[in-house]
Amino acid sequence: MKCLYVLFDADCELCVRCRNWLMQQPAFVPLVFIAFQSDEAQRRFAGIDALNPGEQLLVISDEGAVYRGAHAWVMCLWALENYREHAQRLAHPVLLPLARTVCELLSRNRFFLSNALFRQEPHSAAQKVAADYGLRKASWQSARCSR
Amino acid sequence: MTPIVWTYIIYIALSIPLTVWVAQTLHKNGRVFLIDSFRGNEQLADSVNHLLVVGFYLINIGYVALALREAVAPADLRQVLETVSRKIGVVMLVLGAMHFFNIFVFSKMRRRALLQAVPPPIPPQAHVSVTTQ
Numbered sequence: 521m522k523c524l525y526v527l528f529d530a531d532c533e534l535c536v537r538c539r540n541w542l543m544q545q546p547a548f549v550p551l552v553f554i555a556f557q558s559d560e561a562q563r564r565f566a567g568i569d570a571l572n573p574g575e576q577l578l579v580i581s582d583e584g585a586v587y588r589g590a591h592a593w594v595m596c597l598w599a600l601e602n603y604r605e606h607a608q609r610l611a612h613p614v615l616l617p618l619a620r621t622v623c624e625l626l627s628r629n630r631f632f633l634s635n636a637l638f639r640q641e642p643h644s645a646a647q648k649v650a651a652d653y654g655l656r657k658a659s660w661q662s663a664r665c666s667r
Numbered sequence: 668m669t670p671i672v673w674t675y676i677i678y679i680a681l682s683i684p685l686t687v688w689v690a691q692t693l694h695k696n697g698r699v700f701l702i703d704s705f706r707g708n709e710q711l712a713d714s715v716n717h718l719l720v721v722g723f724y725l726i727n728i729g730y731v732a733l734a735l736r737e738a739v740a741p742a743d744l745r746q747v748l749e750t751v752s753r754k755i756g757v758v759m760l761v762l763g764a765m766h767f768f769n770i771f772v773f774s775k776m777r778r779r780a781l782l783q784a785v786p787p788p789i790p791p792q793a794h795v796s797v798t799t800q
Contacts, residue, residue, distance in 0.1 A: 548782075565795050
């Protein structure tokens with residue numbers, strides 16, 4: 521596996537903050553972040569809409585393996601140097617259903633949570649990301665799997 | 668010679684060889700462990716092994732030298748033996764603590780090296796085709 525593409529929601533403040541945190545972590549497998557709303561996501565992954573990327577976090581390997589929700593989070597943690605052990609623990613059959621429930625709850629309420637947690641801040645991280653990348657213009661030069 | 672000088676001589680004569688023995692054991696048996704930690708890079712493992720042993724010598728001989736002085740001078744042979752025994756006991760405990768600390772560091776490095784080769788813990792849920800540029 522050369523890299524993992526993480527399809528996040530660029531309109532959701534919480535998701536963008538998670539992405540920013542993930543980006544800063546040292547990784548065994550590089551994580552490439554692509555907003556699921558972008559043209560780049562459509563172009564790169566044919567038939568991506570069938571997987572409902574707006575519903576839960578999606579992680580796709582460079583070989584095309586798809587992970588959703590809690591599984592996607594496990595894969596993100598697995599990719600990170602400092603969290604691989606936690607990923608192994610979380611993937612245990614006892615913990616995984618619990619993680620799935622938590623991830624579903626978080627995903628469903630992500631806009632509510634973003635609003636409740638980060639409302640006060642005038643320049644939200646989500647707006648910044650949207651401005652930086654020009655989401656629907658597909659200027660995703662940096663989103664390449666380089667390894 | 669006074670009893671206190673005998674105490675010092677016996678103390679030095681026992682603690683320095685003890686340090687050397689522990690260092691040699693670490694050096695000899697730690698090598699395989701280190702090579703595994705550095706994923707087969709023998710040169711790096713040997714280098715780190717040597718540096719660790721040098722640090723080990725410095726800390727332990729430094730401690731032995733610092734702890735040499737005894738405030739109350741022993742009067743007879745019994746007190747000499749008691750003082751030497753106490754001092755050697757402390758040195759051995761320090762050596763043991765250092766030894767376990769070294770093993771802890773080695774195993775942490777090894778675990779990290781092994782972690783890098785771990786496959787994904789869960790199977791994929793679907794497949795899509797990925798367009799590369």
